[in-house]
Amino acid sequence: MADEDLQNREVAGDLGDVPVRRVGDPTYEPTYKAASKWRDTSLLTSASLFDPERMAWTSDVVSDFRRRLVEQYDDSARSFSEKLADQLAGASQEVHLLAAEILYIHLLALSNVSVEKKLENINGVGALAPEPFEVPKQFVEPLGLGLINGGAGFNTNRYYLVEFLIEFAAHWSDLSEEDRSRLLEDPWAFKAMLVELPQRRANAQRNAVLFLLFPGNFEDISSNDHKKRIIAGFQEVAGDSPDLDRQLLAVRGALSERFGPEFSWYSNEVRPLWDVAKSPPAARTGPTSLSEDIEAVFPLADDRLGFLSAMAEAITAADQVNAYSWSVSRRDNGISLNVGPNRALSASGAGVGFFATGSESELVDALAEAGANAEVLPPYSFPEDAHYIKVNLPSGFGTAKAALSDRFTAAVKATASRNTPFHKSFSEEAVVHVEEALGVELPRPPAQAQATMEGARAWIVRVKRDDGTGAAEALEEAKTKVFWDIDVPAGSSIDDVRSALRASDPDLSNNAVGTSAGNLHRFTTRMQPGDLVVMPDKSDIYFGTIVGDAVFDPAAVEWSRDVEWANGDAPVDRADVSPALYSRLRTLLTVTEISELADELRSFVDSDEVQPLVHPEAQLRAIDIDTARTWMLDREWLQEIVDMLSSKKQVIFYGPPGTGKTYLATKLATQLTANGGSYQMVQFHPSYTYEDFVEGFRPRVTDGNMTYELSPGPVKDLAEAARQNPDDPYFLIIDEINRGNLAKIFGELYYLLEYRDESLILQYGNTSDDEFSLPQNLFLIGTMNTADRSIAMVDAAIRRRFYFIEFSPTEKPISGLLREWLKRERLDDGVAELLEELNRRLDDSDYSIGPSYLMTERVDQQRELERIWKHAIMPLLTEHFYGQPGTADRFELIALQRAVETSRSARQPAGALADGDALGDDAPS
Numbered sequence: 001m002a003d004e005d006l007q008n009r010e011v012a013g014d015l016g017d018v019p020v021r022r023v024g025d026p027t028y029e030p031t032y033k034a035a036s037k038w039r040d041t042s043l044l045t046s047a048s049l050f051d052p053e054r055m056a057w058t059s060d061v062v063s064d065f066r067r068r069l070v071e072q073y074d075d076s077a078r079s080f081s082e083k084l085a086d087q088l089a090g091a092s093q094e095v096h097l098l099a100a101e102i103l104y105i106h107l108l109a110l111s112n113v114s115v116e117k118k119l120e121n122i123n124g125v126g127a128l129a130p131e132p133f134e135v136p137k138q139f140v141e142p143l144g145l146g147l148i149n150g151g152a153g154f155n156t157n158r159y160y161l162v163e164f165l166i167e168f169a170a171h172w173s174d175l176s177e178e179d180r181s182r183l184l185e186d187p188w189a190f191k192a193m194l195v196e197l198p199q200r201r202a203n204a205q206r207n208a209v210l211f212l213l214f215p216g217n218f219e220d221i222s223s224n225d226h227k228k229r230i231i232a233g234f235q236e237v238a239g240d241s242p243d244l245d246r247q248l249l250a251v252r253g254a255l256s257e258r259f260g261p262e263f264s265w266y267s268n269e270v271r272p273l274w275d276v277a278k279s280p281p282a283a284r285t286g287p288t289s290l291s292e293d294i295e296a297v298f299p300l301a302d303d304r305l306g307f308l309s310a311m312a313e314a315i316t317a318a319d320q321v322n323a324y325s326w327s328v329s330r331r332d333n334g335i336s337l338n339v340g341p342n343r344a345l346s347a348s349g350a351g352v353g354f355f356a357t358g359s360e361s362e363l364v365d366a367l368a369e370a371g372a373n374a375e376v377l378p379p380y381s382f383p384e385d386a387h388y389i390k391v392n393l394p395s396g397f398g399t400a401k402a403a404l405s406d407r408f409t410a411a412v413k414a415t416a417s418r419n420t421p422f423h424k425s426f427s428e429e430a431v432v433h434v435e436e437a438l439g440v441e442l443p444r445p446p447a448q449a450q451a452t453m454e455g456a457r458a459w460i461v462r463v464k465r466d467d468g469t470g471a472a473e474a475l476e477e478a479k480t481k482v483f484w485d486i487d488v489p490a491g492s493s494i495d496d497v498r499s500a501l502r503a504s505d506p507d508l509s510n511n512a513v514g515t516s517a518g519n520l521h522r523f524t525t526r527m528q529p530g531d532l533v534v535m536p537d538k539s540d541i542y543f544g545t546i547v548g549d550a551v552f553d554p555a556a557v558e559w560s561r562d563v564e565w566a567n568g569d570a571p572v573d574r575a576d577v578s579p580a581l582y583s584r585l586r587t588l589l590t591v592t593e594i595s596e597l598a599d600e601l602r603s604f605v606d607s608d609e610v611q612p613l614v615h616p617e618a619q620l621r622a623i624d625i626d627t628a629r630t631w632m633l634d635r636e637w638l639q640e641i642v643d644m645l646s647s648k649k650q651v652i653f654y655g656p657p658g659t660g661k662t663y664l665a666t667k668l669a670t671q672l673t674a675n676g677g678s679y680q681m682v683q684f685h686p687s688y689t690y691e692d693f694v695e696g697f698r699p700r701v702t703d704g705n706m707t708y709e710l711s712p713g714p715v716k717d718l719a720e721a722a723r724q725n726p727d728d729p730y731f732l733i734i735d736e737i738n739r740g741n742l743a744k745i746f747g748e749l750y751y752l753l754e755y756r757d758e759s760l761i762l763q764y765g766n767t768s769d770d771e772f773s774l775p776q777n778l779f780l781i782g783t784m785n786t787a788d789r790s791i792a793m794v795d796a797a798i799r800r801r802f803y804f805i806e807f808s809p810t811e812k813p814i815s816g817l818l819r820e821w822l823k824r825e826r827l828d829d830g831v832a833e834l835l836e837e838l839n840r841r842l843d844d845s846d847y848s849i850g851p852s853y854l855m856t857e858r859v860d861q862q863r864e865l866e867r868i869w870k871h872a873i874m875p876l877l878t879e880h881f882y883g884q885p886g887t888a889d890r891f892e893l894i895a896l897q898r899a900v901e902t903s904r905s906a907r908q909p910a911g912a913l914a915d916g917d918a919l920g921d922d923a924p925s
């Protein structure tokens with residue numbers, strides 16, 4: 001290709017001429033010139049890139065190299081270079097040239113490998129050749145530039161990446177000159193050809209080949225995951241093409257006006273827009289472990305233990321008041337505890353300190369009397385009498401802390417009445433370090449705390465006395481209220497509230513104490529200024545924002561918080577809110593958290609013209625062509641499954657064993673949660689119960705005593721995670737769903753599967769618990785083995801709630817899967833014909849044999865095939881035909897091989913085989 005063409009490669013299709021980064025950057029011109037030279041010399045004419053007088057890219061040469069490296073695979077623990085040297089022993093000059101040039105193309109795009117190391121690898125091959133050679137001078141400069149950071153994957157997966165290039169060379173060398181020219185002129189056809197090739201862990205190498213040869217069409221990105229994240233970040237301008245690279249071009253075109261045509265996806269300006277989950281780690285100048293960090297601050301062991309004991313004491317006190325109030329962080333090469341909005345305790349390279357309550361003069365006097373070298377900083381805004389004490393000499397921390405011990409504890413308890421906004425920086429490593437150093441067990445913040453802290457919580461508060469009054473005066477006084485004659489400090493723990501309730505009325509039942517304590521604790525401690533509140537009054541609904549702390553009025557026998565009511569004179573009718581909020585309003589609890597509906601409440605509070613908010617559902621990403629080809633399945637079929645999940649939320653894959661039901665379920669869940677969300681798998685069996693699946697009591701030993709605690713199962717855990725991240729999809733995969741007693745296991749979930757906007761109190765719940773619902777972004781995929789007669793246990797109720805998708809070995813796309821796999825692995829398709837003949841003879845879709853039994857290495861070898869047939873397939877058939885002696889004999893391997901060979905012979909055109917050569921001496925008769 002001429003040099004001037006390098007700057008003028010156009011994008012195929014209808015996207016126009018959209019430049020890709022570095023195409024026009026003169027710095028990288030040598031790299032693209034080297035790739036063009038490879039194209040024009042080796043790919044078009046089969047000549048060697050390093051020595052054009054020799055033909056190194058021919059079918060014979062490639063086959064020899066493939067036999068040495070791929071067919072005679074060396075699985076020893078030696079390095080790639082050591083094994084390659086042995087594999088090339090006795091090879092021709094052309095094979096050595098091919099090996100060196102494949103390594104050159106493999107390493108050409110990398111920036112994270114030095115040119116010296118690249119040359120060492122490539123020239124090491126040249127040194128072993130019959131006529132030793134080195135990388136020609138003209139190709140050294142391009143090798144040193146590098147376009148991408150391939151990461152550790154390019155090193156650890158080197159064999160697989162090189163194997164892919166060999167498979168490409170083998171396929172390419174068999175093409176006609178006309179086909180080669182056509183493919184090199186059509187980037188998308190070239191890509192389709194690459195995707196069809198056998199490949200293991202080779203997406204990165206395939207992407208590198210594409211952008212080296214067609215930089216005007218393919219971004220210089222080796223990671224498919226990065227491509228998908230970019231598209232997810234700019235979904236609104238990515239277009240409807242199922243092809244990742246076409247979508248990328250559409251996004252670049254849309255962003256070019258803003259960032260310029262040659263912008264980099266990895267620039268500080270662009271990357272945060274699509275890779276928000278990845279922030280570069282802060283530069284560290286000190287020790288690399290927390291243990292070393294703390295030892296650097298406190299060289300003496302007693303000082304370290306004193307500081308960590310203070311942290312454990314503060315964590316325990318804060319958690320008892322409010323589990324959402326605290327977070328431990330790794331910060332400034334050290335450790336820090338935040339309680340509420342304040343830094344409570346910290347030790348790092350930046351200094352040591354803690355907070356305490358009291359006036360500035362009281363704190364200064366107490367420190368002076370103890371001889372502590374510390375200074376009192378200005379007070380926090382909340383509480384107003386809390387100050388941070390900066391200890392000037394770390395060794396004096398113990399003295400300063402001892403002087404203010406009670407004031408430190410008081411500051412922790414007072415500040416814990418508010419939730420901390422610092423949950424994002426929570427460090428499990430830090431808490432574990434404190435536990436191990438002291439030999440104690442510490443609590444953890446609730447899993448949903450981080451997500452909750454990203455925005456205000458939302459609550460339903462029923463302002464209603466026993467006589468039915470309360471709502472009107474709450475509106476008039478701009479407050480929300482609850483009515484209990486229990487005077488406990490605001491921010492008290494739920495145990496303190498329970499104790500106060502029992503003291504006020506010893507005759508209260510446990511259930512009444514639990515109900516009242518839960519409601520009051522939510523109102524006085526968990527609810528915070530800035531939270532949103534809903535007050536129902538018959539059919540009228542009022543919305544507001546909490547603006548004050550909880551206050552008890554003993555004369556009125558009530559607790560109250562100040563509220564800014566948004567629609568005090570214009571209530572919304574209950575029928576005009578969303579079905580989800582309507583359902584939650586049915587609860588009889590006095591105080592109910594509904595933070596998952598905060599966006600809807602916010603729309604009423606902030607909008608002049610109040611309209612119920614339509615909650616956006618988590619969008620399931622489309623299945624792209626690359627993914628479908630990698631899975632060897634039809635894209636339209638896969639997309640139909642995704643569409644069914646979007647519509648119904650629940651699907652069941654059913655079919656005989658070996659059809660890939662569980663495999664595809666996990667692949668889909670992984671693919672659809674790649675940009676956020678997660679999935680979990682459970683397997684049903686006859687002893688699996690509601691308690692295992694939803695929630696149940698589990699034994700726990702505390703201080704030598706065994707108690708039972710209500711513990712969530714995978715459904716509740718995953719539902720809570722999904723509720724806190726409504727924009728991300730979450731998947732629960734239920735393997736062998738028909739092997740459990742579904743009615744017992746699902747319980748109330750039968751109702752909730754069908755009515756996602758509704759909520760119910762669960763089996764082990766009571767009126768002190770918020771009602772449970774299944775969030776819209778929780779999806780279920782079940783798998784069902786039709787060869788198991790327990791399918792009869794699947795009743796009509798569950799059938800109505802799921803879409804059922806058949807995986808049949810005799811119907812597409814499953815019927816063609818084995819042939820596709822054999823083609824990709826470059827194996828004879830006779831194995832596929834065996835499976836087809838077997839299933840034809842079985843003539844029973846429920847008992848057909850799936851292709852995965854035969855998708856194993858060395859399946860083309862008779863010994864391996866016999867092993868699979870005898871120990872995997874025949875036991876299934878023998879069980880199926882139990883009681884019918886001799887019936888299974890016609891499915892023996894030798895009988896089927898004879899039938900297939902006869903069928904093949906019948907398909908041969910007349911005269912195709914010479915007399916005496918029809919089947920050979922070993923043909924079955």
